[in-house]
Amino acid sequence: MMARKYRLGVTRKAANVVVTALLARGIPVTGGTGFLLTTRGRRSGKDRTTPVNVLEAGGKRWLVSPYGQVGWVHNLRADPTAGLRRGRARETWEVEEADAATAGPVLRAYVRKIPVTAPFFDAKLSDPVAVFAAEADRHPVFRLARSRA
Template sequence: MSRDYRAPGPLVRRVLNPLVGALARRGLAPGDTAVLAVRGRRSGTLHTTPLTPVEVDGTRHLISPRGETDWVRNLRAAGGAAELRSGGRTEPVAATELDTAAAVPVLRAYLDGLGRAAAVLFDDVAPGASDAELAAAAPRHPVFALA
């Protein structure tokens, strides 16, 4: 089965994600970084991933710069049911995947917030991209609204 996925390197997978996740759980990570906890689609085991939600028009969103990652596939299989954990707090959330048109302003806000650092996560779109460029990239970067 083919999917649009860009795997993180060993440094991110083995060092940065565990470190950022540990900091987020303690409320010490930068910005609004939190740990997403979602049940595995096959195992049912709780899987965690550090992510930084972005708020647009009063709604928080999760974006997958690396494409159809396992957390995206698990979140879809779980019907959007997950938890965000930060600073010792656990918040149940319901995630709804956005269509391309709704994803464009969220991707813009996320990319603009990252600035030059966006190049580390996104290899196909950058801050300042046009609506057409963002719409073309949106199917490769799932976006979820949180409630």
């Protein structure tokens, strides 16, 4: 069975509007892992904001793209600066993309923490980390490396 492909349809757009409004007001969503991520558009140069989940694993903070090569992934690759906010709390981070070996355990932890994303992975929760690492090229992982506070 193959993983579902992410499509930004009407329902998901509406959900993103609601989640964005809640996060902008400082109301935590998805178990307190939700933040608004702001990146600089790789072509436009304009700020782009989208709701994301930040995973804490292995004493580090991670951005995971459960839906694949989406816009914010391309933007971070072009300019590895991530703005995170929830309510009035704002942080700016330099990010580093993780290699497959590093991403494997993070992806597994992400799917366990946010199981709604599981259908977008070929790997199942019971699979070893190596199976998740094999999917790292389809689900980019970025470490929040250095705060620019």
